[in-house]
Amino acid sequence: MKETDALAEMFADAGARICFDEPMARLTTWRIGGPADILVEPVDVEQVRAAVSVAKQIDLPVFTVGRGSNLLVRDGGVRGMVIHLGDAFSRLEISGDRLRVQAGRAVMSAAFVAMRQGLSGLEFATLIPGSVGGAVTMNAGAHGGEIKDVLSTVTVLTQTHEVLTMPASELSFAYRHSKVPECGWIVLEAEFQLVPGDPEQMQEKVRAWGRKRQQTQPLSYPNCGSVFRNPPGDHAARLIEAAGLKGARVGQAAISDLHANFIVNLGEARATDVLALIQRAKDAVEAQFGVRLQTEVRVVGEDETRR
Numbered sequence: 001m002k003e004t005d006a007l008a009e010m011f012a013d014a015g016a017r018i019c020f021d022e023p024m025a026r027l028t029t030w031r032i033g034g035p036a037d038i039l040v041e042p043v044d045v046e047q048v049r050a051a052v053s054v055a056k057q058i059d060l061p062v063f064t065v066g067r068g069s070n071l072l073v074r075d076g077g078v079r080g081m082v083i084h085l086g087d088a089f090s091r092l093e094i095s096g097d098r099l100r101v102q103a104g105r106a107v108m109s110a111a112f113v114a115m116r117q118g119l120s121g122l123e124f125a126t127l128i129p130g131s132v133g134g135a136v137t138m139n140a141g142a143h144g145g146e147i148k149d150v151l152s153t154v155t156v157l158t159q160t161h162e163v164l165t166m167p168a169s170e171l172s173f174a175y176r177h178s179k180v181p182e183c184g185w186i187v188l189e190a191e192f193q194l195v196p197g198d199p200e201q202m203q204e205k206v207r208a209w210g211r212k213r214q215q216t217q218p219l220s221y222p223n224c225g226s227v228f229r230n231p232p233g234d235h236a237a238r239l240i241e242a243a244g245l246k247g248a249r250v251g252q253a254a255i256s257d258l259h260a261n262f263i264v265n266l267g268e269a270r271a272t273d274v275l276a277l278i279q280r281a282k283d284a285v286e287a288q289f290g291v292r293l294q295t296e297v298r299v300v301g302e303d304e305t306r307r
């Protein structure tokens with residue numbers, strides 16, 4: 001395709017990457033996922049814009065991936081173009097109590113920088129293994145904090161290729177939800193309004209949370225964090241455990257016997273294994289407790305048989 005050739009040339013000149021048929025497994029924390037037709041790893045905003053505009057010209061769907069820590073990619077992979085905002089989008093600046101950071105940086109890294117500078121508000125994010133862009137998109141949260149509580153503005157690339165900065169209040173945040181996916185925006189940068197805090201006290205709090213996670217989460221296997229959203233007033237893990245599914249296995253995927261809202265990859269798990277466990281958990285919990293669980297992880301791509 002001459003449009004993608006031109007993009008490849010522009011990217012090569014600027015040190016960015018474009019690959020074809022690239023396994024998504026290397027971009028997800030579950031280490032699962034078939035190939036992306038085209039994977040682009042731009043190094044600046046102009047390249048993101050160029051990639052999106054080529055995709056539009058040749059009618060390719062575009063999907064943005066951050067650190068793949070909330071993503072199940074089906075075994076047949078993703079049709080169209082996947083844009084990966086990685087380490088090239090890591091710039092971070094602090095001005096007074098405000099922290100401005102690009103979308104590809106790990107949100108935990110941004111949170112640790114803030115803490116060391118004596119700025120409080122993002123401590124909860126020190127344990128979340130996603131990118132800033134993914135954390136904004138998902139309204140990630142933990143330990144009583146959520147991105148929406150500290151985000152002041154966000155800069156996105158719109159579907160009409162404009163770079164827009166808007167107040168956080170325009171993102172329709174809710175529990176693990178923002179309107180970023182439905183608008184087809186690509187988050188480029190976020191600005192957080194923090195407050196002064198004592199670094200020692202913040203670090204102590206974060207260490208205690210970390211110790212608790214080490215004991216309660218199966219972190220030695222590839223996983224995607226919580227698979228299901230917590231239903232109102234309850235916990236998905238409690239319901240799945242009560243349904244007797246701790247340790248249940250399909251192929252190389254298992255519902256963790258440490259934390260029932262985690263599905264772990266025991267080695268060579270496939271997306272179909274994980275999807276079968278998701279279905280089994282949904283059915284069992286609904287049959288026994290009348291609650292229909294909803295996934296928190298985003299499921300994308302196609303089944304293998306359709307290729």
Ligand SMILES: Cc1cc2nc3c(=O)[nH]c(=O)nc-3n(C[C@H](O)[C@H](O)[C@H](O)COP(=O)(O)OP(=O)(O)OC[C@H]3O[C@@H](n4cnc5c(N)ncnc54)[C@H](O)[C@@H]3O)c2cc1C
Binds near residue numbers: 070139187219
């Ligand atoms: C061990 C573990 C623990 C976890 N603990 C927590 C927790 O405590 N709290 C919590 O909320 N989550 C948790 N998660 C889930 C996950 O880390 C968060 O949802 C995180 O915010 C996802 O960020 P990501 O960059 O990995 O996004 P991805 O998984 O790459 O993508 C998730 C969604 O965001 C979109 N997206 C990503 N980047 C952009 C961008 N720049 N612009 C537009 N859209 C984008 C994707 O298209 C997709 O729809 C955990 C995961 C793991 C593996």
